[in-house]
Amino acid sequence: MIPIKNAPALQSASDFAPTNIALIKYWGKRDTQLNLPVTSSLSVTLPEHGTHTKLTLIDEPHDQVILNNEMLSTDANFYQKIINFIDMFRFADERFCIDTTNNIPTAAGLASSASGFAALTLALNEIYQWQLSKQQLSCLARMGSGSACRSLWNGFVLWQKGDNTDGSDSFAYPLNITWPELRIGICYVETKQKPISSRDAMNITTKTSTLYADWPTIVENDLRQIQIAMQQKDFIRFAEIAEQNARAMHATMQAARPSICFSTAETFAVIKKIEALREAGIPVYFTQDAGANLKLLFTAEYEQSIKNAFQGVEVIALF
Numbered sequence: 300m301i302p303i304k305n306a307p308a309l310q311s312a313s314d315f316a317p318t319n320i321a322l323i324k325y326w327g328k329r330d331t332q333l334n335l336p337v338t339s340s341l342s343v344t345l346p347e348h349g350t351h352t353k354l355t356l357i358d359e360p361h362d363q364v365i366l367n368n369e370m371l372s373t374d375a376n377f378y379q380k381i382i383n384f385i386d387m388f389r390f391a392d393e394r395f396c397i398d399t400t401n402n403i404p405t406a407a408g409l410a411s412s413a414s415g416f417a418a419l420t421l422a423l424n425e426i427y428q429w430q431l432s433k434q435q436l437s438c439l440a441r442m443g444s445g446s447a448c449r450s451l452w453n454g455f456v457l458w459q460k461g462d463n464t465d466g467s468d469s470f471a472y473p474l475n476i477t478w479p480e481l482r483i484g485i486c487y488v489e490t491k492q493k494p495i496s497s498r499d500a501m502n503i504t505t506k507t508s509t510l511y512a513d514w515p516t517i518v519e520n521d522l523r524q525i526q527i528a529m530q531q532k533d534f535i536r537f538a539e540i541a542e543q544n545a546r547a548m549h550a551t552m553q554a555a556r557p558s559i560c561f562s563t564a565e566t567f568a569v570i571k572k573i574e575a576l577r578e579a580g581i582p583v584y585f586t587q588d589a590g591a592n593l594k595l596l597f598t599a600e601y602e603q604s605i606k607n608a609f610q611g612v613e614v615i616a617l618f
Contacts, residue, residue: 416443
């Protein structure tokens with residue numbers, strides 16, 4: 300669903316979108332052009348972490364893209380991705396300055412592309428005055444970055460994979476579940492740009508991994524079971540499922556050809572510490588996206604213990 304093209308109604312628009320952390324992962328596409336997923340997925344939003352984007356009409360021969368206060372060249376990969384996305388919605392003679400700032404590390408496995416394309420979609424909706432619903436905006440954001448469709452809401456968000464070839468039923472929506480005691484701790488193992496993009500790693504995995512055939516069944520079962528745990532506020536079961544789902548996703552990557560491993564020696568060291576803490580009676584678990592950084596899962600009563608164990612961890616209350 301792409302809006303009918305119309306002239307911009309405003310000169311400028313600014314919006315913020317939060318990033319989201321996948322608990323049941325999106326890994327694999329049934330349509331690479333529309334970013335239609337093989338499976339559904341489930342995330343939780345980091346409400347104060349994400350992307351601010353300002354979109355301004357300019358009288359220049361070329362678009363301008365500013366990322367974290369740095370003007371990008373027109374041949375930069377991020378520049379091309381942004382412009383290709385905007386081209387779907389505008390007339391050929393319209394030029395923009397896209398000024399986008401992340402308050403999380405960029406391209407480091409912390410879903411900055413999700414919040415980035417969600418914020419850009421919101422700004423486009425405002426500057427063109429489309430007045431689209433959140434469901435419609437979710438479909439549009441998905442075409443920029445699949446997980447961006449989940450970054451339009453706070454809390455738990457489910458992205459249904461859909462079945463339609465045009466993607467009209469592949470959108471996200473919020474779940475009516477709150478969990479005030481739930482915490483996420485961000486372990487910044489590596490804040491530099493990762494060596495391979497999530498998109499490329501996903502494509503290689505789905506095409507070559509000997510383990511990928513089992514992935515859809517794993518996700519279907521995990522998605523069903525984790526929602527039961529969420530309803531029952533069964534933290535141990537909830538966190539075990541999230542951690543195992545992340546481990547399964549990374550196993551599919553390691554079985555790809557060539558093998559893909561985002562984890563560093565420090566990543567594995569943190570995982571060992573998590574496992575040791577569990578043995579000592581502290582219920583802490585992790586999830587990991589396509590990057591070296593880990594997100595710790597625990598409850599409020601163990602917050603000080605986690606801060607003592609992991610120097611520099613950033614603790615986030617999600618609700």
